[in-house]
C-alpha cells in the first residue's frame with residue numbers, strides 16, 4: 001500500500017513515520033527546497049509524547065530537555081495570577097518538553113526512509129476518487145493521500161472548495177530566540193490585550209513569544225515589541241534587550257474549527273490543514289501528532305479514512321474552540337474586565353487548571 005503525504009512539516013512527517021512503521025510505502029511531497037522548520041520553540045505536551053511513544057520516539061524527545069509543565073501566569077508587574085502545582089501535573093499526566101522546532105523535525109526525519117522525501121515539489125490538486133496528486137513535477141498516486149499542508153492547505157481547498165476559510169483571531173504573534181539567560185521555566189504574563197511568554201530550550205537559549213491585538217496583516221517590528229513589553233517584570237526587559245532582528249518572526253493568528261469532514265474517498269487531512277488552532281494551548285503540533293498515529297492505526301485495522309475522521313474531528317475541533325476561548329480571555333483589553341479576570345484567576349484553585357487541561361493532555365492512543 002502506498003501513501004502520498006502532502007507537506008513535510010511536523011504533521012506530515014509524523015504521518016509518514018507512522019504509516020511507514022505499519023508497512024506502507026510513503027512519499028512525502030514538500031514545496032520548500034528543504035525539510036526544515038522555523039526558528040522557534042515547540043512545546044511537546046504529554047499527549048503528543050504518548051503519540052510519539054507509538055513510534056519509539058517519545059523517550060528520545062523526553063530526554064532532550066528537563067523542562068516541566070507550564071509554570072504559571074503572571075501580571076506585568078510580576079504578581080502571580082495562577083501557579084499550577086508542577087509536581088502534581090507531572091504525576092498525573094507525564095512530562096512536558098520544550099525544544100527547538102528544527103530538532104523535533106530532525107528526530108521525525110530519522111523515522112522516514114530518505115528516498116521517500118521529495119522537497120521542492122508543490123502540490124496543486126488532489127483527486128479523492130482515485131488518489132491522484134498533481135504537482136509541479138508531474139503526478140503521483142496513492143491508496144491514501146494525506147493533506148498535511150498547513151493553514152492554507154491546497155488539499156483542503158481541492159477537496160472541500162466551499163469550506164469556510166481560516167478565521168483571523170484578532171491578534172498577531174511574535175516568536176523570538178534569545179541568547180541564554182536565567183529564567184524560572186515556562187511562564188506567561190497577561191496584560192491588557194497583550195501577553196508575553198518565555199521558556200528555556202535544551203541548549204540554554206530562551207524561546208519567547210509575544211502577542212497583541214492588531215488588525216489582520218499589519219506588520220509590526222521589534223521596536224514595537226520592546227515598547228509594549230520592555231517595562232514588564234524581570235527577566236522580560238533583559239530578554240528583549242538581547243534579541244537580534246534575525247531571531248524574530250511575526251505571524252498573524254488564525255484558526256479553523258468548522259471543516260465538515262477530515263476524509264473524502266482516498267484523501268484525508270490532518271494537522272493545521274484540518275484544524276488550525278490558535279497557539280494559546282500550545283497544542284497545534286501536538287494534535288497533528290495525535291492525528292498521524294490515529295490515522296496509521298485506522299488504516300491498519302480496516303477502519304480507513306472514515307474511522308480516522310470519526311476518531312479525530314470532534315476532539316480536535318473541541319481543542320480549537322478551547323484554545324480560541326483562552327485567547328479571548330488572554331486578550332481582554334477593557335480595564336474593568338481584565339481586573340475581574342485577574343481577580344477570578346487569583347482565587348481559582350490549582351485543581352481548576354488540572355480540570356481544564358485534563359481532557360487535552362490526558363489523551364492516550366488506543
Ligand SMILES: Cc1cc2nc3c(=O)[nH]c(=O)nc-3n(C[C@H](O)[C@H](O)[C@H](O)COP(=O)(O)OP(=O)(O)OC[C@H]3O[C@@H](n4cnc5c(N)ncnc54)[C@H](O)[C@@H]3O)c2cc1C
Pocket residue numbers: 006007008009010011012029030031032041042043044121122123124148149150151153154173174175209251270271272273277278279282283284285286287288
Ligand atoms: C506562534 C505559534 C506558536 C505555536 N506553539 C506551539 C507549541 O508550543 N506546541 C504545539 O503543539 N503547537 C504549537 N503551534 C502550532 C504548530 O506550529 C502547528 O499546529 C503545526 O506546526 C502544524 O503542523 P502541520 O504539519 O500541520 O503544518 P505546517 O507546519 O504548516 O506544515 C505544512 C507543510 O506543508 C508544506 N506545504 C504547504 N503547501 C504545500 C503544497 N501545496 N505542496 C507541498 N507542500 C506544501 C509547507 O511548506 C509545510 O512544510 C504554534 C503555532 C504558532 C503560530
